[in-house]
Amino acid sequence: MGKYILRRLLIAIPSLIGISIILFTVLALAPGDPFEELATNPNVPPEVRQNLREKFGLDDPVHVRYVRWATNMAKGDWGFSFASRVDVDDLIMGRLPTTLAVIGLSQLLALLVAVPVGVIAATRPYSIFDQLANTFAFIGFSLPTFFTGLLFILFFSIYLDWLPFVYRADLSETGWAWWWQQFKQSIMPIMVLGLFQGASWTRYVRAAVLDVIRLDYITTARSKGLAERWVVIKHALRNALIPVVTLVALQMPAIFGGAIVTEQIFRVPGIGSLLISAILANDTPVIMAVTFVFSILVIFFNLLADVLYGWLDPRISYR
């Protein structure tokens, strides 16, 4: 096992390099430029835009720019944003707490909903509970988040006037009032995102548990007289979790990428909205930094998932 992990980590390094080269080239080739707003202003002479491009080295050939970027990253200098001239690591760190709070919690909510609901639905297949759970799951992921987000806003903010819908990262209240205010402004984005995720995960969990629940050893366990609950949790769930672990591991990096649409709708200043505004503004250093961290997380979590398979199913061997 140890050798397996070591080998995977060593492979990860050229992976990361490869990924960063592809990312960088893609961004270099992509259309648009960071100074587009200047273009519509007739008072800004073209030399200024040219100057800015030269200053930021935008007109140098791609490989020169890549090497420059790579050496800087290695030195710990993640560069600065073209749009705001703020250091990229400051930008990311500033948004990280909000992202973890809102997006992270929504993934947690999704898991907390999906696993129990999926398991119960699978143990009582085609019952009323199962039908209801399925229907809600279908509604959950057959509507885009921009739509469900809007429905929530219209209902809870505008019609009922219970919840604010513009997220503010700098609440002025303190103590309990702060927690209450934070809850009120986060609950909608958490629910929109969490339910969307949870819906598809419920389906996976249900299918995985269904696959397992009719196997012989489950029947054996039941006939041994074990309580149904133990049968399910100790025997069925552990084996059903393999596909679920895969999915959850795949989704973890998404927390970092954020949920772009949800962040836009509720104006949550997370990393997702940072990424999309950087993309639309062609702010290459920010895009590179965020997606690079993203790829590190992907590799790490996939490795974690593989290790977990081995723990969950001792029959799986690594060679």
Added chain:
Amino acid sequence: MNEHDLRELIRDVKAGLVSRREFIRTMVGFGLTMPMASQLLMHAGVANAQPQAKFVYKPTKRGGGGALKLLMWQGPTLLNPHFAVGTKDQYGSRMFYEPLAGWDADGNLVANLAAEIPSLANGGVAKDGKSVTWKLKKNVQWHDGKPFTADDVVFNVEYAQNPETATTTIGAYRDVKATKIDSHTVRLDFKEPTPFWADALVGTNGMMIPKHLFDAYRGSKSRDAPSNLKPVGTGPYKFVDFKPGDMIRGEINANYHEPNRPFFDTFEMKGGGDAVSAARAVLQTGEFDYAWNMQVEDEILKKLEAGGKGRVSIAPGGSLEMLQFQQSDPWNEVEGERAHKNSKHPSLSDFNVRDAINMLVDRKSIQDHIYGRTGVLTRNFVNNPARFRSTNNKFEFNIDKANKTLDAAGWKKGSDGIRTREGKKLKYVYQTSINAPRQKCQAIVKQACQKAGIDIELKQIPASVYFSSDVANPDTFRKFWSDLQMYNTTMPRPDPEFFTNQFCSWEIAQKENKWASTNNTRWQSPEYDATWKAAKVEMDPVKRAAMFIKLNEILIENRVIVPISNRPVVAALGNKLRAPMTGWDNDVFLIKDWYREA
């Protein structure tokens, strides 16, 4: 209308035969801007009218107003006004920094850090038009307590004009030399006679940054200045916190140089999201007091206003939403370049086709059902006074007439319903940026054209790509590698000089200048060029105005563009908020005067 007619009209206003309002409306109809028309009257000695419903500042003490919440659906990313990329950054800076003067809704200059507005009468403006002298307000302090003096003004000019600093405001300062006369007087010298002298030091170009904090960061070191992210200005609010793209916070400046101002104790400017939800946040839930740039269908705005929690403010400006025709051939390469200026468009170079399309744009429906109050049936539509009504410049929506024009010009409908002549079909690609009102506009035009035998393919491009200056991208508005395109050209200051230069032949965007210049349509006219050059240095305002009117006529007569709508500046305000708005400057140009009624 020529120079003679114009002088006559001005005389009529002075004599009281024509109202000031009507005069201005006529001038706007001919392509001048409201402020320019005002200046014409001012120059002729017609008294500066009292603006309608003059804004009255009621509070009698400083502070106590609580928090002011502003919502910009594009969040500011920088706080140095000389690096501002777009109006959003200007707004962020304007909360802390002030210029010498700003433009109010009527296009008049309003003094901010200046003691008075220079004019010919008080000697501020030189008779030969080559210099202007500004007197600065005394007893103004920066947020850190140091005094604001002429040294700061001179510094700002030098900072902005230095090409190494690469400021976005350089256009206003390039040919200017600033001299300190005394501690509170500065003189600007221009190379040539400059009739429009109020570009430097005024409005969005003129925000003053402190010399003592930026002096060490001139030229190429400009990015490193810590004050870039922690502004110290002279404005009514002091800096507290800034998260780029997300939020700015400020608090009251207890030493602000005007009494009883500002009213609010703190402010928060939040960014992100889209325009419609921003409108909802102000007009429906009241979570915010002000929302910027409401590019939303008027119908939605009206429904939101009906809730009674807020209102929509509409300030006329100079922006023009227009449809452009490509004069060269964007589909074939000449010397390896598409849309080369020496090529001719196979069908759009025929005046009759452009004329027909002009008659197929249903401006009234667009006005009524999309823009509503947020778009004014464009200028160039002059009905009164009758003697200036030009038969050439009438705009109508008439599908039959369009059909007849095309038939008469030899464009016959083929078996597929599309008109052809000599093997050339009337099939066009019509591009614009992504924007719900614009897409609707496209749909309306397409449908009308279909009825006249013109086939249109609609194309929409993300704004950041469409308006970029990326040389490699085929979809920029400067490259204009399609047949028709539509966008809004802003007029950031009230003088048409910078709007009209986008039809001069030396400004044609081509490969050799990396498509960086402003003439996208590839229109060339020696008459237009000559008139523009003359207007640039003409000191007599009436002669100058007449020349701009002539430029406008040339454009309209030749159907170079199809003006669709004049776009005013639209914002949403909470009911109790009182704020002076303007279409010629940032909405927050007088942020010091904002207050909330009890």
Added chain:
Amino acid sequence: MAGSTPASLTADGAAAAGGSPKATKLVSPWGEAWRRFRRHKLAVAGTVILGLITLAVLVGPWVYPVPINDIDFGARLKGPMMGHPFGTDDLGQDLLARMMYGGRISLAVGLAAMLIAVVIGTVVGAIAGISRGSVDAALMWLTDLFLSLPQLPLLLLIIYLFRDALKAIVGVEAGIFIMIVVVIGGFRWMPVARLVRAQFLSLREKEFVEAARALGVSQTRLVARHILPNSLGPVIIAGTIDVAVAIIAESTLSFLGLGFPPDIPTWGRILYDAKDYLDVAPHWALFPGMAIFLTVLSINYIGDGLRDALDPRRVM
């Protein structure tokens, strides 16, 4: 009896009644699967609904010849009424006509993108799952690579690079269709690959596989006939979810201007246009929302039925 938890309500009856099998005629495995599918009530219902929707979008425009882009300012934002069974949008265009026209595209995009994702994912996952060492590692590296690539910039790039070229070859709509399907499908195969691989990893150690190997079954046959059919469970689920995701992804692409031209009324596009008028004209959003929902629902039930029908362990 071993493994006798019924897979569906109807299974009970069959198992109880059929004590000993009657003398049956010889039925092929596929025939058997079809028979079992037919017994799955919800799956059949799903098939019927999907069939109706498909029929409506294919044949509808001939039966209901109202043009999709007839602008009529006099009849804006009207709810369902005579002459406009689904109401109108804010330009007065008839919604039923637009939904039928756009439905073709939405359904086709959903199904095609899903097929691409499932096929590529299964192939990659199977090969990775059954091999060891370097092949597995290489394929997983490739999967990780695709997973870490930023979808948005790549989307922008691919569509910009190839939009005009494809348009010249196959026309506007077909060109954009191919691109969207390839792009959406191309970003969804990775989870499928990992799922399949995970299943393979656990299945290949199982006794029945060992038994087959001992019998001398070739590698390919082993995979195709023994392991693959048993690992399809999660794949089918992923497939059904992918259809919904693809239809929705297409609306997000329209949001960014990378999808079909704005006047082509795919369901996602209609939903997007309607979102700002939810409190004013809810019918405008209701119909495309219901359409997407019903499509997803029926595909999911069909998927359930398929899973049950194809799994030999299920006793029905």
